[in-house]
Amino acid sequence: MKKAIFRWLAGLGLLAGALAASATQSVPGVTPNAIVLGQSVVLSGPMAEVGRQYAKGVALAIAESNRKGGIHGRQLDLQTLDDAYDPQRAESNTRQLIEERQVFALFGYAGTGATIAGQALAEKVGVPLIAPLTGSDALREKPAANLFFLRASYGDEMDRIVEHQATLGINRIALVYQDDPFGRAARRSFEEAMHRQRLAPVAIASVDPQAIDVAPALAEIGRSQPMAIVLGTTGKVSAVLLKGLGQGGQRPSIFGLSVLSPALLRSELKSGVGGIVMSQVVPSPWNTKYAIVRQYRAALAASANPADIHHALIEGYIAGRVLIEGLRRAGKEPTRAGLVSALGGLHKFDLGDFIVDYGNRRHAGSSLVELSILRHDGSFAN
Template sequence: MVHGRSPGISRALRRLTAASLLLLAAAHGPLHAEPGVSPEAIVIGQSVVLSGPMAENGEQYTRGIRLYLDQVNAQGGLFGRRIALATLDDGYDPKRAEDNTRKLLQERQAFALFGYAGTGSTLAALPLAEKAGAPFIAPYSGAEALRARPNPLLFHLRPGYGREMHKIVEHLVTLGITRIALAYQDDNFGRAGQKSFDEAMARFKLKPVAIAAIDPTNLDARPTVTALRAADPLAVVLATAGQGTAAVIKEYRKAGTPPQFFGLSVASAALLRRDLGSGAAGIVIAQVVPSPWSRSSGVVRQYRDALGNAEPHHAALEGYIAARVLVEGLRRAGKDLTRARFVAGLESLRQFDLGDFTVDFRPGQHNGSAFVDLSILRGDGQFIQ
């Protein structure tokens, strides 16, 4: 007599088989692929300002990123996977950046977020990245609010605005200049710059002679300059970006002999040259990468060789460096790519020399660079750095 399996025994066998598969999967890896990772590509999400008065740095930063990623993809990518940068324009609007981030994580299934530009955009996107468990690499912002607490997913390439402000104020004190004022744009970035400026001044036991804001939405610098000129400063530090920087300097020059101007690294020199012409001469700008016009460092030589005959730019060089860090982290994560392995790969970049420019990540320390230098714009639009 042939006996069949009873329905109860069949159900038990199915449960046992399912349990065995789960145990096998736990031992050898996840049941499904990591978001944004396929045999052909790794999707990296970017929300960045590509339109409006703040677009200059976002465009150049992205241009430098793509310059290196295109090189990598042309050579076959990483472990046979192309690095696909999904870029969305947020117009420097935090709400648009938040919406873009949802699209990148949910619709595009981005493996990681990378190359965002702007303090407000980064702050808006970060909670979504944390919720999704997506690494967030190299935002174009030096806001100390993003560095206030260690974040296991967030990796900074550029130093904070505090280091830039300290370098500027230290330089002025060395020259014997203590009548220092601040102009800042009234948004997340500008207020972050103001906080860093106040802290830098306090370290040297100084108080600003004046602080005035400019509205980044209409760029009317007349009230700003009126408030600054009343204090008669010898130097004005500008926590402004994009066209706001040029607006303040233009208005000040209309009103009479201007003081010495000092800008943060996000003050676009290309925009200043375009808007001010020879009037840009003498403006001092903090920089967080070497001069892209000088071939004295290896990383700049590599950037310039990839760039060919195109015009160099500080933000583009920074993007090129950021892309190299991204790719090296992915390379060290290995073929069986997961977000956890990628984070570990980035954290293994200890004193990683890109060519006379060092990036230093490690567990609990995700601020990769402390490089800050000062540059002066010349009358012909070139830099002395």
């Protein structure tokens, strides 16, 4: 009789274990040993530098977490696809990640167009999309429940840039932007920031980011004789523009957003980068007074794939740490809804002298904006 009871109890235990395993496997992207995540990001083409560095930072945080045992015993498996800064490819990648690879969540997209394309699919099926590298204010105006931003918006960056110039008495300001979803978002943010300072742009010119013919934009800007030029550009477009400005004898003050691609500028312009002012949405990766910077530098030193220190790389690392905290709080049997709830519960969360707060209607984790100046040798002065 006792043996029968023991066999019955053992059977119940096996059944409970099987049911728990079955429940885990019914959640897409979650297995007993892994959580599978998906990323579409620009890794090739003229806009690739920031995307590659961001992806490296994300991978750095995930590798660090996996070395420490993962999330409740599960390793993180990030599957990354290149979209070459093409929204249509980003949409195709997203469909593949959700429908074929059955990822648990989407993470670390780069670019406004890619984020819009990925979000449209993700929202339909309730897949979280976390920490896209875009500052689009339009995406933040009508926040979706599944979409979480880490970085400050382009509006935040433009406000800081324009306010700084107004304080210095610089009032003849022009904008050059690339004619794509990112550039148009930057233009809108610039115009709104100028309006708040009761200023009017002396010129606004656009550049086709594929053809990169900057001559018409340079001619239009030159006629306006600005005191400062704000760049709503990234990648190769920025380098070609700045080369053209130098050749034309023009060199008013130059301001750029955090996605300006400083490493590419250094390689293309050499010492000509000196004096360019950039907004930054994360602490300087050289400023070790921040605990998160010390943690990032330690992770970089311990990495099997060391990389150069870079603002976009530390941004990717911070984004990865936010994802990891959300997954940890989602519990031992995570669900997509549980991850959304866990991230929404991050209120004034101190990641190491960097505060993440999703207690706002825009799901915007940070509004930090600092200004830094590129020196002639390519280093930064804050």
